[in-house]
Amino acid sequence: MTKKKVYVADDDPFILELISIILNDKGYEVITSPDGRSLETLTEVPDLILLDISMSGSDGSEICKKIKTNASLPRRPVVLISANRNIQEIATGCGADDILPKPFDIKDVIALAEKYTAAAM
Amino acid sequence: MDNHLPAQRENFLKGGGEMAELIASINWAENLLGPISGWPQSLRTTLSILLHSKFPMFLFWGPHLICFYNDAYRPSLGTVGKHPGAMGSRGEDVWPEIWHIIKPLIDQVLSGGEATWSEDQLIPIYRNGKLEDVYWTFSYSPVHDETGKPAGVFVTCSETTQKVLSLKQLARSEEQFRGMIEQAPVGIAILSGPDFIVESANETYLQIVDKAEKGFVGEPLFAGLPEVKESIEHLLRNVYNTGQSYQGMEFEVTLNRYGKKEKAYFNFVYQPMRNANGDVSGILVVAYDVTNMIFAREALAHNEQRFWDYINASPVPIGIYEGRDMVIKTVNESILRTWNRDASVIGKTFREALPELEGQPFYQLLDDVYTTGIPYHTDGDRVDLMYNGVLQTFYFNFTYTPLKDQQGKVYGVLNTATDITKQIVAQKKLEVSEKKFRSLVNEAAAPTALLHGPDYVIELVNDAAIALWGKDKNVIGKPLAEALPELASQPFLPVLKHVYDTGEIYEGKENIAWFIENGKPKQVYLDVVFKRLEGLDADGSADILVMGYNVTSQVEARKEIEENEYRLQQTNQRLAMALEAGQLGSYDLELATGTMQCTAQCKANYGLSPHAVFNFPDLMDIILPDDREYVQQLVAQAIKEHKVYNSEYRIRWPDGSIHWIRASGVATYDEAGKPLKMAGVTMNITTGKLAMQRIQESEERLNMALDYTETGSWDLNLANRELIYSSRLPGIFGYKQGDEIDFKKLRAHFHPDDLHNVVEKAFEKAMETGIYFYEARLLRPDNSTRWVRTQGRVIYGNDGRPVRMLGTIVDITEARNEQARKDEFIGIISHELRTPLTSIKGFAQFLHERASEFKDEMSVTLLAKMVIQVNKLNKLIQDLLDVTRIEGGKLKFHTTKFNFGELVHEVADVMQVTTDKKIEINELDQDLMVTADRDRLGQVLINLLTNAIKYSPGQERIVVMVKKMDGQLVCDVTDFGIGITQENQKFVFERFYREFEGEANTFPGLGLGLYISAEIMKRQNGKISVKSNKGKGSTFSFSLPLNND
Structure with a gap:
């Protein structure tokens, strides 16, 4: 049984570490990135993609838009992470599947991961 | 006898005329004078002169005054009388009748020697058989004899009787002439x-x-x-x-x-x-x-003309025929029309003019009148006359009147006639019109009835009248008093009688009448007309037409207006009383004389007793010199420009005190536009003026303060948008002092986005609440953008309507930039704070779970507390962020439709974790659906619950009540804690407000929760409020429109 892969991009290394610990603990394989650029070079497509909106040097909502509009990429759920109150609007605008407002409870992260990888299991 | 003959021969008698012959014939021997031969030479000479003179002369000679006279004198002795006896006779014998007159003259001459002269002397003498008045002009002169003594009196005389009489006659005739002239x-x-x-x-x-x-x-x-x-x-x-x-x-x-x-x-x-x-x-x-x-002649001519004019103009045909043949002398136009002839008939005989009357009786009738002198008169006789070649029938009333001369002899006939053809034809038409009249009555819109005879039997009545009377058709044929017994107590029957008796029309306006309808009286106002119809009926009685217009509604409407006018008058009287109470004095100034009539109050205003004499010059005297010219100018200007005079001036009362008077007045003018009077009112406004002065002083101080703080103040008249402003205000809008600015101009400088959304809304709100507040952007003339804050309040008039608004305006651009920087800073800070908080919280939760797995109870407890504290910290940061967003207008909402009760339970569950107090939910109405931002409403609930927990130390419960009221969702959060004073309740929704209780016992928090909650509710068309009793607790309530879908 292959581990479900969750891709997380955030410019705060502590957030990356926190999400990794939480999800690793639940048996997920977590791929982290400080800016989300590595997503295009991945050899294996992750089952769930978590993107912070405002990262230094890149914008998660732009990456999300690319994923959702590029037909060559396989369709994968995208969840936007942000401390921005307007996260819901931004998510709707770029076609993201869900949001994870900061600060979040760890159970929210687990619930999201379970929800969007269930079909893949 | 020998004496006789020698006398003939005496020389002095030769050529001595008839009187010489007479002397010669006298037998002088028997005479007192003796024979001629014995006569002295002086006598002879004198007689010679006398007898040979053609001028009348007379001589008295000798002691016996023997008379001699010549031929020229003789006529004066008349035809029958003294001549010839006088010759040689004694003067006394000859002139007995005048001797008393002439003897003295003779004596005078004989004794004195002086000659006499008398002119036109009346000396009546006997001659021609009677005593005649004879006038003489004469001279008596002495004749001396040989001894040189006067021996005789020589009389030369002429009778002037004729002259005197003609003179007298002349005088008399002149007098008569004058008298005649005079009279x-x-x-x-x-x-x-x-x-x-x-x-x-x-x-x-x-x-x-x-x-x-x-x-x-x-x-x-x-x-x-x-x-x-x-x-x-x-x-x-x-x-x-x-x-x-x-x-x-x-x-x-x-x-x-x-x-x-x-x-x-x-x-x-x-x-x-x-x-x-x-x-x-x-x-x-x-x-x-x-x-x-x-x-008189003109009048006669005029009268004559008038007579003929009258005859000619007379509608009555008139003709005058003269002589037995009835020659037509005069006809007027009317008779010519009647005959259908022209004026050529004049001069013809009646028979020639109207041959068609042959066989009719008129020739004979005229002849009878002429011969008998008896007038003939007839009514309605038929006459057949030629009209346009056709014989037609006419009816005439005509008269033949004989004309008689001064002797009473008939010389002609005066014919007058009246064509009554039309009347007769009309009579026939009458029956038809009677029918029409009846239908007219029936169809008349106005109530109409025809009453017959002195009992006013209702002969005709239309439906409108029956309706007005409230009766039915059965009234027809009944006397009015019987049909309408209620009239007995009303004034109409006597009026009807008067109309019936006199034929005068009665027209009554707005008569009050009442009728019994279905047993109930009804009152109406009627305009009525009673008219007796011309002519009598066959039974000799008359008809009265009665019409009544029901004007009740008009009258009542008018009475209502009158009533209102009366009330208005009352109001005006009260106003006058109010003026009196307002200590208004009034005056009436005679402009020509300066005389003033002042009411007692007016004098009191001037510090005078009611009886003091006070005229315009007196007023000028007491006005302070500084104000005098100004008042005079205002008065003169108002009179000149026909405007109301208004002024305020200072006067010195007799007691020396200074008072302010407010005066106004209006001038009246004569027809030529000359000002006559000025009448007006005065008021002592000293108290108000002093107060005003103090206000002005304090205003000045305020303005100084405002200037110092760079705040502009303004005063806006809401009626005319007139704006009064302080010196700082123009600068705020980017103008220099002295630039022309007004309300409209300033208004145009607001940022287009703010003008409607902010400024005008604030104005509308001010009209409701009386408080004016906004912050908005200005675009200055130099294109720079400035933020201003305006604060003000509404001033209301006596009638409670907004009159003015006054307040301040301050440029808050710098403060706002400061605020923006602060907000940005807070934003950055809170974001920067939140990022580590997120990971702290996450790690803590992860550890908390791990500790639970490893049964490390202590770690579990401590990590749980850590998470709570992180949440609190997070909320504080969240509030700070929200406030900055509110301030920046960037607070966003995501409305969804949701079940409010569920939200309450969720929030209560979360909050229950943080407190020992029991959060009780009292959901009176279930499943209330609202459309709002769910998270934001949750935030409000959290804030209210947080406060309820925080401000009720020692209390055991919090009550949340959810209910439906007036179509609104209402949520109350009640605690039983320290409460808020009435005074502070209005501040609780302000930013950074925190409740204190004593100095020692302060409560933690930024004081942002209620401010944010209030903003949220406001932005979602909801309301939030507080009820609280100090020491007993508070209830915060918010409400939202329910979603009824």
């Missing part, structure tokens, strides 16, 4: 000289010209009668210059006489009068006033 019925005046001096004027003349003799006679004519100078002076002048008389007939002049100026007419003659040299010296005026005659 003549014609006016006579004598004008003398070129100035036409009125020498004399008779009574009639004076009367004609209506002058008294005095002042007229003796003066130039035209001095007395200047009005006729123009018309007659040239005539008089012509007579005077040429000597030609002038005669005027019916000459018209205008005279001032009998107290008026009137036209007068005269027949007159100007006759020149000449002096001894034959020159014209004057003019005799004989004038006869024919004015009355002329007027």
